[in-house]
Amino acid sequence: MSSTQGRMADRVAVVTGVGSGIGQGVALRYAAEGAAVVAVDIDLGSAETTAARSAEAGAPFASVLRCDLTDPSDVRRLTGEIDRAHGRVDTLVNAGAIQPHMGPVWEMDYESAFRPTIVGEVDLVFLLCQAAWPLLRASGRGAVINFASVNSFRGSRHMGMVAHTAGKGAILAMSRQLAIEGGPDNIRVNTIAPGLVQTDATKAAGATDGDLASTIVARTLLGRLGVPEDVAQCALWLGSDESSWVTGANVPIDGGVTAA
Template identity: 55%
Template sequence: MTAPHPAAPAPTTAGRLHGKVALVTGAGAGIGQGCALLFAEQGATVVGCDLDPAAAERTRELAADRGLRIDVTAPLDMTVPADARRFADEAFARHGRIDALVTAGAIAPRMATAEEMDFESQWGPTMRGETDVVFLPVQAAWPHLKASGGGSIVNFASVNAFRGSSTFGMVAHCAGKAAVLGLTRQLAVEGGPSGIRANTISPGMVRTPATESAGAHEGAARDAVLARIPLGRVGRPEDIAWCAVYLISDESAWVTGGNFPVDGGVLAK
């Protein structure tokens, strides 16, 4: 007589992130807002920050409209070490643990070619806005992740860490995003013994307030962008957020040091 198969696990409605405390920088708009909202829907306790108080309030209101709660502190500047420490320290003190950090905060890069770029007013601010906003919150959250028994860090590189652009002058942006890839791989090596995982997501063009203000969705620039995307549309913040859900969930417990392109197929071309 054949032994019966074990019963399948009972389905749960608690969400894939139930019980996790997730920190999200740049939670006021764009990808950060998309991550914060989706994490809350998936059961996480979400603590966000933003530089813009009005944007932070919009995220709180959007969450409330969905029956969710997201705490977003603003203004906090992730290029300032004291602000990054305050963000992580207060979240840990309030909730007793940190399970995930998603560094979605960003400062709009200065678009210029190598020949035209000014070192002081364009290169320096872009590099701070691409790399400091990743390193400083990671450094601030690191001891709390260790104290919590480990956790997941998700940083954002870009398809522009792998390819250049003939449409925009992106020399500083490409350099900054490539730096995030290298930084994150080293974090994975250093964090492994403490159970801290670190991965990057590399988005393609996503419609956000920042890309809209840069004119990326208008006229010839829009046509050039769409011509590179096999799936024929730009991304939405939730397209990126679903990948982040996986990376901070227990489903990815053996995933670290990786990069996940979410780009509509741009890097396949």
């Protein structure tokens, strides 16, 4: 599909965490729909692998950039490069995150577990939103997508996740405030709250098989775990002009877990 066709045609889309999982799924979908995708990951090798996959499908990315999204100076460097290349950001998808530390409150060390989880789930979203804000304003139709979670709304009886729930709850609240602040400049900010999606990270946490996965599947209304493509379809709508009157919203993509 050429850059003049598709639901994301003529949009500059910055997607973080493209090396795997949801970020990868969104970047591939955006490129297939005509976006100029600026693909970002801390692991440049994995990002380039995703870029090669997209190019083989006939939808090359605009660029592939490495960035440590927890480093303010590196984030400013990243947005400077994007500014010089494109002069604007039409869609920003903050899919990148650091694997959260799991555990109950009485076992969680503040310095080595709780604080790194908050930095890896909240701080990096704030830093890129802040640095990219002038470029979103320059677009005149900026769209930001952040990732909350079903755990923004409910805890877990099966896994200690006090830091993770705090982080994802913060993303939900922060995004609503960003939507308020972005309204005068036609910058829309929305969240997607996925349920358990099968990614390398969730597999590494042991959440996609065994008793835990069976328990979660049983709680869904649709009887299966999610895949990145499920989330990418929603991100396509929220990141395009099709959702031009949608801001401050949260969309649960969870197989019905939060409805039951």
